Amino acid sequence: MIRVENVSKSFTLHNQGSATIEVMRGASLAVAPGECVALTGNSGAGKSTLMRMIYGNYLAASGRILVGAVDVARAEPREILALRRATLGYVSQFLRVVPRVPTIEVVAEPLLAVGTPREAALARAGGLLARLNIPETLWGLSPTTFSGGEQQRVNIARGFAHDYPAMLLDEPTASLDAGNRETVLALIEEAKARGAAIVGIFHDEAARARVADREIDVSAFTPKAAA
């Protein structure tokens, strides 16, 4: 479902005389439906960079990044947006809060975007918010004023609202209490069980051991000259 083939990446530092640093070379991995692959490697090895390339935020210098039938490394922006709407989900630790939109709508939005009837979308959103211990009294309010932890849980609810066939998880359990961490791990297991292909970064080792089927150390893709 997700296939990275021989991908390389360089950054041009425009504020430093346009110096170019190569941060990745020959990156390859494949994730099947129902499988979770954890990216590992020291800080700076390139875990986030690889994840951002799969999501299409960073452009790969060469190679192919297939998500389903779409090559993200070559796709038009509108194809990437369509891919993100229906196929490729991304759960980061941080919610990008849209002002004045109630929490329940923030969570239901990805479902409405793929044509789920409003009532079903709101029911699913409410179910996720309840599982993640966001009190119902808050559902009608914008999450702008929520605590950091509440915003993170709203973000996770939103990220798991639609059943994406492919998902990217960037530290989904970071800074959660034990109960909510357990819920997130269960959501990941449920996503795998319904056939989602998942790539994740988990600094939480116990979480990684529980949900990841395989680990890929991205430092294997660090060009030797830059290491």
Ligand SMILES: Nc1ncnc2c1ncn2[C@@H]1O[C@H](COP(=O)(O)OP(=O)(O)OP(=O)(O)O)[C@@H](O)[C@H]1O
């Ligand atoms: N936008 C950017 N511009 C320049 N260099 C970048 C950029 N993004 C990442 N890098 C460089 O690419 C390398 C890999 O960084 P990346 O953030 O992917 O590592 P990581 O493995 O996710 O680290 P961490 O575990 O600390 O989050 C680093 O040397 C970093 O400085």
